[in-house]
Amino acid sequence: MHSDPTDQRPDKPEEACGIYAVLAPGEPVANLTYFGLYSLQHRGQESAGIAVFDAGHKVRLHKDMGLVSQVFDQDVLERLVGDLAVGHNRYSTTGSSKVCNAQPVVLMTRLGPCALAHNGNLVNAAELRLELADIASELTSTTDSELIAFAIQQAVNGGRDWDGAIRHAASRCRGAFSLVIGTPQGLFALRDGHGIRPLVFGHIGDLADAQWVVSSESCGLDIIGAVFDGDVEPGEIIHFRAGDPLPERSSWCVEEAKLCIFEMIYFARPDSRFFGESLYSYRVRIGEALARETPVAADIVIGVPDSGIPAAIGYSQASGIPFGDGLIKNRYVGRTFIQPTQAMREAGIRVKLNPLPDVLAGKRVVVIDDSIVRGTTSRKLVQALRDAGALEVHMRISSPPVTHPCFYGIDTDTQDQLIAARLSLAEISSHLGVDSLAYLSQQGMVEAAQANSSHFCTACFDGSYPIEMDEQVRSSKLMLEPSGIAASVLLHR
Ligand code: SF4
Structure with missing residues (x-):
């Protein structure tokens, strides 16, 4: 890809x-x-x-x-x-x-x-x-x-x-x-x-x-x-x-x-309250669930700022692997920011995230992110962690693979652009260049919410759209036959 x-x-x-x-x-x-x-x-x-x-x-x-x-x-x-x-x-x-x-x-x-x-x-x-x-x-x-x-x-x-x-x-x-x-x-x-x-x-x-x-x-x-x-x-x-x-x-x-569960995982602010608690608490719990479901031997857990940090803290708490700040984010990159050219990127310009070699060098690193959509950023991130001296990079994602587009107000690209809809888990791992990759299960994601598990829209993970669309709307973004969706959906553990 x-x-x-x-x-x-x-x-x-x-x-x-x-x-x-x-x-x-x-x-x-x-x-x-x-x-x-x-x-x-x-x-x-x-x-x-x-x-x-x-x-x-x-x-x-x-x-x-x-x-x-x-x-x-x-x-x-x-x-x-x-x-x-x-x-x-x-x-x-x-x-x-x-x-x-x-x-x-x-x-x-x-x-x-x-x-x-x-x-x-x-x-x-x-x-x-x-x-x-x-x-x-x-x-x-x-x-x-x-x-x-x-x-x-x-x-x-x-x-x-x-x-x-x-x-x-x-x-x-x-x-x-x-x-x-x-x-x-x-x-x-x-x-x-x-x-x-x-x-x-x-x-x-x-x-x-x-x-x-x-x-x-x-x-x-x-x-x-x-x-x-x-x-x-x-x-x-x-x-x-x-x-x-x-x-x-x-x-x-x-x-x-059918509340959009992506609001809880990523979109909404961690200090916003859902179901009587801040989303920070939910995001720590999905990190804990991720550690229980997908353990790995490592020296440090880091989160991709900002939304990956609470889940990284949860992963650290449940696994006993120390948490560290391995990535620093420039918070002032807006949508209108003039993006560097590809040549500048290749020359090493890192606009948004910069890894800390002092924290990462010589370590086996678990890096937690909230989702992978197209995989373009994750791939660069893994390379940056290796450049900073990480011995091993184990990527853990605090949501299941995104295999379906959203029709309800979130821009998740067309289905053919979603990496997990096209590639198997092994293929995604190799594309990203990680030592291991694992996603949170859908059950883990929903159970951590501690609310009625049927009260969420989870369509971008499982294709169960709660509101029917006519064929023209569906085909504008959904272009893969269910049988053509990559096995990463089934093999994400
Ligand atoms: S399809 Fe995904 S992003 Fe869209 S509302 Fe449902 S869970 Fe949220």
Whole structure:
């Protein structure tokens, strides 16, 4: 398997979006949303936006390409005056990387404006686009998120109230969608029936003040000192109103919960809470499970920063092999960073990770990473560890082999690009140049969550897609017959 030397894409699944909203009359809602989006920056780095409702009927919007800190400054935030803000960080999975595709989407309706921010991906976007053909000329973007907003607008203009319109629009959507929607009647938060993407809510100040915050992850509540109140449940819609200390919670549909387990392994921040604990604890446990399942004689355990570190600590604790910092990461390499040429790479330029020879030389090294997607980065990493003097390199992966693409809001490439879909375990080991390679079992990954094991989407590891796609959508990314998928799936122990 040869990697394309001109291929500059990151060798990790890419998160699609972070969403955030604050309903807090009298508070600087745009500034609070800015900090919330800043804490969710890992979920999307291409564009950012905030829409603010002033006195219900006027909306000010600012969105642009870039990181949150590049898109907003104090002058911009001071102009975004109001009592309800909706914010969004984007990394494109549907629609191209252009400012017209940045969110929130703001539309005018019979009942006033609405501002919508979406995390996820619809699998029936083409169908929905056809159904909305009469307003297609008004579509300004190529995103599925705008289609949801137009479906809400159509339902409102057809006579429904906000709650009815949002439920009606949601029922026309198939796929993953966590939404925050600002309206003149307050803030709505909603998750698709499977709850594939996370969404939590909390409050600031006294509960009686009814100042609400909704965030993709709980780290977005912590950053502004908000109190965590709970998850927006799969299939739930919550209506928050200014001055009302009890939000109105109800189901809009009932399906089996299927949270994306990759959120737990890699995407979400380790300080975000899932199932009553921080993800850091879960990631330590999957490292422990990995050590029990795939032991190896070695002198040191290191993690690939940042997401491989907790699992490396867990592996060390369970195996008794000392943990060390063997790789230093430059934390300031953004998506817009000018990448070195292939010649520069060959000359030894290491932009993101640098190994520490003092720690690694003469040692048998276990290196823990959270996933292997295409394998291009892992191969370079192994060579760098050897160059730093590692005697042996044993790679351990704290998730099963990624053999299937994601259709629900994560960019995992087409199936033919996924190394574990094409090569056997032995072939991957030899491609990466490791002394040994092993993955965590699916059972180990799910059991470590200490939650109902059927309540996860694990499709990128086993192809069990919880939401059906039509043939055109499937064949856009799934190109291998099940019989053609490499034996690494079966042989990963
Ligand atoms: S297919 Fe994979 S990345 Fe996509 S939602 Fe399911 S577990 Fe998550």
